[in-house]
Amino acid sequence: MAENETAKIPKEYADDRVNDTKTRDVVVKMMKERGVELSDIAAITYGLQGKYIPGLSEKTCLEHVERVVMKREVQNAILTGLELDKLAESGAMSEPLRGMLLEDYGLYGVDEVLALAIVNVYGSIGFTNFGYVDKTKPGIIKKLDEIGKNTDQCHTFLDDIVGAIAAAAASSIAHRYAG
């Protein structure tokens, strides 16, 4: 890839069966309402790949994050996870699930499994990166984790979704710059 070339989504992919711009707007708004901007996710992606790819910018990372949230499977995981977080907060969820989500119970595990649906889209590099951000909790992930633990807000699914999108974008970049 030439130095000044950007990684914009090719037009022909912008509105097909796999990529959905309308749902993209919905999930981006949903994440914003829950405290996450795409630029927060791009900052994590930059943290994962910046040291390996000379000249990589946060802007390029953001373009790859944008590409990830265009994927229908990714959008479906975001819609599902955030809905469950919100339902747990609202009280419109039965026990014992509600309690497990509100306290982010360590042995619950379905939040990580749902996030794998996002990581899957870009293959095996994504798994390694997802495991890494899950352990190290960089940037907005740490913030979400703390808010989730110390307030009435539930971020049990959101923190994994953010980590998974960042990891998927890192994989997308790795594939783009490989070889």
Ligand code: MG
């Ligand atoms: Mg979680």
